[in-house]
Every structure is written in structure tokens, then in C-alpha cells.
Amino acid sequence: MSLARNTLVQATLTLGSRILGFARDLALSARFGQGPMMDVWATCLMLPNLFRRLFAEGAFAQAFVPVYGGVRAREGDEAAAVTASEALSFMFAVVAAFCIVLQILMPWIMPWLLSAWRDDAAVMRTAVIATQLAMPYLACMTIASLLSGVLNTGGRFALSAAVPVFLNICTLVPLLAPSVMPISQPTTLLAAAAAVTVSGLIQAGLLWWGVRRLGVTLKLGVPRLTPNVKRALALAVPGALAGGAMQINSVVSQVLTGTDEGARSVLYNADRLYQLPLGLVGVAIGLALVPRLTRAFVQGDHEGGRKTLDDGITLAMAFTLPAAVALFVIPFFIIDATVTRGAFTSADAARTADVLRQFAWGVPAFVLAKVLTPPFFAREDTRRPMIFAVSAVVFTVVVGSALFFWLSANGHDGVLGLAVATSLSAWLNVALLGGTLIREKAWHASTAFVSRFSRVLLASGVMAAALLAAGIGYEILSRIFLAKEVAVLVVAGVGAALYGACLLLFRAVSLRELKAVLRREPGGSISSGLD
Numbered sequence: 001m002s003l004a005r006n007t008l009v010q011a012t013l014t015l016g017s018r019i020l021g022f023a024r025d026l027a028l029s030a031r032f033g034q035g036p037m038m039d040v041w042a043t044c045l046m047l048p049n050l051f052r053r054l055f056a057e058g059a060f061a062q063a064f065v066p067v068y069g070g071v072r073a074r075e076g077d078e079a080a081a082v083t084a085s086e087a088l089s090f091m092f093a094v095v096a097a098f099c100i101v102l103q104i105l106m107p108w109i110m111p112w113l114l115s116a117w118r119d120d121a122a123v124m125r126t127a128v129i130a131t132q133l134a135m136p137y138l139a140c141m142t143i144a145s146l147l148s149g150v151l152n153t154g155g156r157f158a159l160s161a162a163v164p165v166f167l168n169i170c171t172l173v174p175l176l177a178p179s180v181m182p183i184s185q186p187t188t189l190l191a192a193a194a195a196v197t198v199s200g201l202i203q204a205g206l207l208w209w210g211v212r213r214l215g216v217t218l219k220l221g222v223p224r225l226t227p228n229v230k231r232a233l234a235l236a237v238p239g240a241l242a243g244g245a246m247q248i249n250s251v252v253s254q255v256l257t258g259t260d261e262g263a264r265s266v267l268y269n270a271d272r273l274y275q276l277p278l279g280l281v282g283v284a285i286g287l288a289l290v291p292r293l294t295r296a297f298v299q300g301d302h303e304g305g306r307k308t309l310d311d312g313i314t315l316a317m318a319f320t321l322p323a324a325v326a327l328f329v330i331p332f333f334i335i336d337a338t339v340t341r342g343a344f345t346s347a348d349a350a351r352t353a354d355v356l357r358q359f360a361w362g363v364p365a366f367v368l369a370k371v372l373t374p375p376f377f378a379r380e381d382t383r384r385p386m387i388f389a390v391s392a393v394v395f396t397v398v399v400g401s402a403l404f405f406w407l408s409a410n411g412h413d414g415v416l417g418l419a420v421a422t423s424l425s426a427w428l429n430v431a432l433l434g435g436t437l438i439r440e441k442a443w444h445a446s447t448a449f450v451s452r453f454s455r456v457l458l459a460s461g462v463m464a465a466a467l468l469a470a471g472i473g474y475e476i477l478s479r480i481f482l483a484k485e486v487a488v489l490v491v492a493g494v495g496a497a498l499y500g501a502c503l504l505l506f507r508a509v510s511l512r513e514l515k516a517v518l519r520r521e522p523g524g525s526i527s528s529g530l531d
Contacts, residue, residue: 013158013161013162013165016162016165017161017162017164017165017167017168018276020165020168020169020172021167021168021272022272022338023168023172024168024171024172024175025269025272025339026338026339026341027172027175027176028041028175029269029339029341029342029343029344030341030342030343030344031175031185031188031342031343032185032189032265032343033265033342033343033344033345033348034265034266034343034344034348035265035343036117036120036123037123037126037185037186037189038264038265038268039114039116039117039264039265040114040117040123040126040127040130040189041130041189041192041193041268042254042264042265042267042268043110043113043114043127043131043254043264044127044130044131044133044134044189044193045134045196046113046251046254046255047102047131047135047138047251048134048135048137048138048141048196050248050250050251065149065152065153065377066235066377066378066379066380067083067231067232067235067380068080068083068084068149068150068153068232069153070380071083071228072153077215077216080216081216081217081218082228083228083229083232084146084149084150084216084218085218085219085220085221086224086226086228086229086232087146087228087229087232087233088142088143088146088147088218088220089219089220089221089222089223089224090223090224090225090229090233091142091146091233092139092142092143092220092223093223094223095138095139095142096139098138099135099136099138099139102135103131103132103135106128106131106132106135107128110124110127110128110131111124113127113255114127114264116263116264122186126186126189126190129190129193130189130190130193131193133190133193133194133196133197134193134194134196134197135197136197136200137196137197137199137200139200140197140200140201140203140204141200141203141204143204143207143208143220144160144163144200144203144204144207147160147204147207147208147210147211147218148160148207150211150214150216150218151207151210151211151214154214154216156210156214159206159207159210160207160210163202163203163206163207164203166199166202166203166206167196167199167200167203169199170195170196170198170199170202171192171195171196171199173195174188174191174192174195175188175192177191234382235377235380235382238382238383238385238386248389248393249392249393249396249422249425249426250267250271250275250422252393252396252397252400253267253396253400253415253418253419253421253422254267254268256400256401256404256418257404257414257415257418263414263415265348266348266351266352266355266415267355267415267418269335269339269352270352270355270356270359270419271359273327273334273335273356274327274356274359274360274362274363274366275366276323277319277320277323277324277363277366277367302442305375305378305442306442306443306444306446309371309375309437309443310443310445310446310448310449312371312374313368313371313372313449313453314449314452314453314456316367316368316370316371317364317367317368317453317456318456318503318508318509320363320364320367321364321456321457321460322459322460322463322495322496322499323363324360324361324363324364325360325460325463325464325467326463326467326492326495327356327357327359327360327363328357328360328361329464329467329468329471330467330468330470330471330474330491331352331353331354331356331357331360332349332350332353332471332474333470333471333474333488333491334353334356334488335349335352335353335356336349336350336353336474336484337478337484337485337487337488338485338488339352351413351415354413354416355413355415355416355419356419358416358419358420358423359419359422359423361423362419362422362423362424362426362427365423365426365427365429365430366426368430368433368434369426369429369430369433372430372433372434372437373385373433375437375442375443376433384436385433388429388432388433388436389429391428391429391432392425392426392428392429392432393425395421395424395425395428396418396421396422396425399420399421399424399425400417400418400420400421400422402417403416403417403418403420403421404417404418452508455503455506455507455508456503456508458502458506458508459499459502459503459505459506459508460499462498462499462502463495463498463499463502466494466495466498467491467495470491470494470495474487477490477491
């Protein structure tokens with residue numbers, strides 16, 4: 001249950017960030033609809049979002065924690081701080097140089113990324129400048145990711161989970177400005193892109209302060225490829241790629257839709273909704289699992305490691321399945337009630353809902369991948385998860401491209417093919433990860449796990465039936481509650497309450513276990529008041 005508590009802390013703070021992110025996306029949709037400026041925004045955020053999800057949302061931190069924690073356990077806190085400082089200096093230098101090169105080359109890269117608007121000079125100019133303004137965020141996330149790993153190793157999860165909220169706060173401000181003063185769409189977009197970099201500086205600064213409060217002193221010095229840096233990067237970089245397979249797939253899909261006007265906007269809006277369970281559940285549980293599994297591995301407690309993974313998978317599915325069910329059963333209800341306003345029409349909502357439904361059945365796999373990679377990372381094995389992730393990405397590229405162009409050629413929405421391919425590749429990744437763990441006897445489904453998971457499935461089925469009825473009566477419910485926004489809140493609340501009641505009724509969880517979630521697990525040997 002202490003695993004559940006750490007997950008709850010991470011998920012609660014992430015939820016606050018995602019709520020503000022949703023508010024930002026409502027402002028984006030109302031301001032830009034699915035026109036060229038929305039495509040520009042999705043494009044300029046493509047690389048920053050990838051780095052945020054790989055680094056800030058845990059993939060890199062998951063892989064770096066065993067490296068840092070291992071040095072700390074074997075050689076002490078001072079040696080661990082030196083290793084972290086050397087890795088930080090080297091990675092920051094490399095990523096900063098990478099950002100500068102991309103900024104210089106962006107006028108030649110952008111026509112390939114946003115080929116649908118290649119002939120519109122004004123759109124291209126705005127896209128290039130916006131992307132250049134947002135690019136330094138990548139370097140900030142490099143610093144933030146490593147600092148988060150240090151905090152997590154010390155048993156501190158709150159600050160690293162809380163700082164991403166500043167991305168949404170900073171970008172929301174310029175998007176709301178046009179409501180009080182006349183500002184053109186391109187100017188609004190450029191201001192929001194600059195705010196992305198500002199938010200990165202704030203996040204890195206707060207995490208640096210947090211690490212100092214933890215009692216760890218890091219130094220950003222001249223980059224050197226020392227043996228410690230080589231070892232850290234050899235594990236952490238492949239680990240980031242392995243943990244971020246789904247994020248890489250998302251970028252691949254966006255690149256493939258560059259020739260279809262409005263398609264990138266559809267992907268952006270669907271992405272924000274289906275990624276919500278991943279950010280709230282998968283990342284939170286993954287980050288909480290790594291330190292526990294690392295301790296179990298170092299101590300030779302294989303049974304304890306298997307039990308921890310049992311709890312992690314069950315907990316992940318208990319939170320993820322109802323979200324996946326809702327996104328699959330009532331996607332139009334959710335999108336039309338929450339997003340449709342201003343320049344975003346019901347027709348846009350219908351197109352986005354069709355795509356979201358194809359992502360929804362892949363959501364459990366997206367989350368499971370985050371839970372199944374920590375056992376590899378805890379043993380400092382990042383190579384095989386990376387191979388599995390690359391295989392999944394190749395699958396997405398091949399199958400997604402084929403379906404996208406085939407559906408487009410036959411008069412259908414090609415984005416549906418990309419969503420199907422992304423979900424299939426996620427299940428492929430889970431099969432490779434889970435199959436390897438089972439084959440090596442690192443994990444097996446215990447009787448207690450099968451029993452509890454079956455009850456979670458049954459509770460999800462009951463909720464699905466109720467949501468299906470609500471989806472059929474969408475128009476009636478909107479009239480009864482006077483507004484569709486109120487109707488979707490009521491349906492969500494009733495669905496969540498019904499699901500929770502079924503979990504208790506079917507004994508998938510007990511009241512004693514719910515109370516235990518609130519108990520604090522002792523942190524690492526270094527403590528502070530950050531949590």
C-alpha cells in the first residue's frame with residue numbers, strides 16, 4: 001500500500017497539471033479551431049513534448065534512478081553527487097548544442113514537418129519562429145529530468161510531479177490575453193511558444209532548489225565523458241528510449257500527417273485525452289516502482305520484487321481500465337461536451353472522437369509498458385527494453401504508413417490508421433516485455449493477482465454498460481441538465497462512483513486497503529520537507 005501512496009502523491013499532483021493543461025487546450029481550440037495556427041502549434045510543440053514526456057514524465061528518471069542509487073549504495077552520497085554532476089554537465093552540453101543546430105536549420109526542416117502548409121509563406125514563417133522560441137525547453141528538460149531522478153532516489157516524488165504545472169500556467173496566460181485585448185492569432189501563438197521556454201527555466205530552477213534542500217550538491221561544469229558518465233548514459237539514454245516508445249510513436253504519427261490539413265490538430269486533441277491515464281497512472285506507478293524494485297534486487301529479495309510488480313500491475317489497471325472504457329464508449333460525448341466551442345465545431349469533435357476510440361483500446365498497453373519496464377531498469381538492463389521499443393516504433397511506421405495512405409486513397413480518414421497502428425504497437429511492446437519477464441521467471445501471475453484483476457475487469461464492465469446508456473441518451477441528458485458541460489460532469493461522476501462501488505462490492509479492494517494508501521512510506525536515507 002505504500003506503493004499506492006507514492007503513486008497517489010504523484011498522480012494527484014500530475015492531475016492538477018493535466019487539469020490546467022486541459023484548460024489550455026480548451027483555450028487553444030476556441031482560439032485556433034483546427035485551422036493552420038493549430039497545426040503550427042502542434043508542430044512547434046512536437047519536439048518539446050517528446051522531450052517532456054521522455055524526460056520530465058519519467059522515462060529518463062526511471063532509467064537514471066538505478067544508476068544513481070547504485071553508486072549511492074556502493075560508494076556513498078558524495079560519489080553519487082559527482083556522478084550526477086558529470087552526467088548533467090555532459091547531457092546539458094550535448095542537448096544545448098542540438099537545440100542550437102535545430103534552431104539554425106529550422107527554416108529548411110519546417111517545410112518537411114508541416115508540408116500541408118508549405119506554400120503558405122505566412123504560416124511557414126510563424127511555424128519556424130514559434131519552434132525556434134520553444135526549442136530551449138529541451139535543454140531545460142534535460143536538467144529537470146536528472147534532478148527528478150535524484151529526488152526520486154531520495155524518496156521525494158512531490159516536487160518533480162508538481163513542477164510540470166508551470167508549462168500549462170505559462171502557456172495559458174498568452175492564450176487568454178486576446179479575451180481582454182485585440183491580438184492576432186500568429187502573435188498569440190508566438191507568445192505561447194516563448195512561454196514554453198520560460199516554463200522550462202522555472203521547472204529546472206525549482207528542481208535545482210529541491211535537490212539542494214535534499215542535501216545534495218550538484219555542479220554544472222565543463223562536460224567530460226568520464227567512465228561514470230559513459231555508464232550512466234549507456235543505461236539511461238536507452239532507458240529513456242525504451243520507456244518513451246509510445247511518445248516516439250506519437251511523434252512518428254504527427255510527421256506522417258504533415259500532408260493532411262487539420263490531421264495534426266486531430267491527433268493533438270486526441271493525444272491530450274488518451275495520454276491522460278498514462279501521465280496520471282503509468283508514469284506515477286513507474287516512478288514509484290523503480291526505487292522499490294531496485295532495493296529488492298540489491299537485497300536479493302526476488303519474491304518481494306514479484307509481489308511489488310503484482311501490486312503495480314493491479315493498481316495500474318484498476319485506474320486505467322475505467323478511463324480506457326470511457327474513452328472507447330463515449331468519445332464524442334466527452335469531446336463535444338468539453339472542447340466544442342469557438343472555432344472548434346461538432347464536426348471537428350466527431351472526427352477527433354473516431355480517432356480517439358482507436359487509441360482507447362491501446363491505453364491499457366500504454367500504461368502497462370510503463371509498469372513492465374522498471375523490472376528491467378532495476379537490474380540495469382536498458383538494452384532489451386530499448387530493442388523492444390524500437391521494434392514497436394518500426395511496426396508503427398510500417399503499418400501506420402500503409403493504413404494511413406490506404407485509407408486516405410479510399411476516401412476515409414487516414415488518421416484512423418495511425419491510431420490503430422499505435423495501439424497495436426503498444427500491445428506488441430507489452431507482449432515482448434511481459435513475455436521476457438515470464439520466461440526469465442522474474443514475474444508470474446499469482447492466484448491472488450488473477451483473482452483481483454478479474455474483479456477489476458468485472459467492475460469495468462458494469463461501468464461500461466452504464467456509460468453506453470449515457471452515450472445513447474447524450475442529447476436527452478444535455479437537455480435535462482441544461483448544458484452538455486454539466487451532463488458530462490454528472491455522467492463522469494456517476495460512472496466513477498459506480499465503478500468504485502463495484503470494486504468494493506466485488507472485493508477487488510477493501511476499505512482497510514484504502515486507508516492504508518494514506519500511510520506514509522519511509523523515504524530514503526536523505527530526508528527533507530519537500531513532500
